[in-house]
Amino acid sequence: MDKEYPRISFKNRINSVKDDAEKMGQMVMESHRKAITLLNDYNQDIVEEVVSKSKDIDQAAFDLERRCIKFIAVEQPVAGDLMFIESTIRVGSHMKRIGYLAANIAEGSALIKDVKVPAKVMEDLQYMADYVQMMLSKGFYAFLNQNIDMAKELSEDDDKVDDLFDSILEQVTKNMFEDKENINQTINLIFIARFLERIGDRAVDIGGRTIFMLTFKKPKG
Template structure:
């Protein structure tokens, strides 16, 4: 595991400021994990009350992104960090954007949960939702854990899990489209499940991005767009 050292600065306040933005990001990450868990639970349990709570709480995620981003900008302006310190600030700034978008996707799932709970009987696709949701929730948790521990190896391992999520999403998409063709009466309701599945697939993409930010932080290498060869250069 790669270790970074952010405790070697002359200024104790600088150390505290770096630690604060990381801590704020992880607090935001915890809230986003809860949002995703609750959105999926609301969909599977047809719990419109919980779904509305998820929609309401999304504003808190947005406010956290704005606050942390402002703190990152202020830190850059005041301290003019370089090397790993600058990578830390930039990695936090990029990660909170992905976390905010995961919050957006959770809100979309919650909205689908409200619609589906009002339509009555559960349509097809809930097994796929449960399975894919389990995978993306693990990806999100593991991506944040890798960032916390500055573990680029764990980040790379978690990043690769997105390929399986994509395969499962495409398989579910084919199966549900076939079902709708066989039973056109189901189209409206099953489409809402498909939108929820699409949001879950996007959560996996954002968790993958967080892993890429962690590799950038630890290794100083940009591996976006599949550029893992950068690690060997």
């Protein structure tokens, strides 16, 4: 019976790393969710909260990386366990960047709060934001649950986000020529859409890392 204790202890520690990663993921998804609510309902307090939270996420990523490195040094995991710990470091880096992109969206919302945005543009932007939120959740839980089928879906999801970005870009560009007085404000819509697209790309990267972790093969682009 005593021989089982080291293995149980090892499993508990690796589960603890997974728990920390999940907590960080929840922070990131909540931050993104709050940031995209600002597109239709601006609130300065929420802007400040999202910006502040991006720094907390940065610290969480640093703590998670340090914990993973310590785990490798002390436990000397091999094979799948080693790949999971190493992948957790990389996923943490993606999540940190998503936290800052959410802050960019929150700050960008302040620049469009007084702009009369065409209904179709705002509809597409909100749909894009909600779709990216779904991708973010899918990517992160595909990683945590080691769900390769879910991870593979993200590539097609990204195509949808790219199409939405192209549509928004075309509409905003056309509107800029028709309403030159508000050109500086409306161009911020493009930046917000770009931030959303980059979050989608990060979700795809997390999915790609999941596929590599499980197959040791680079996912097909």
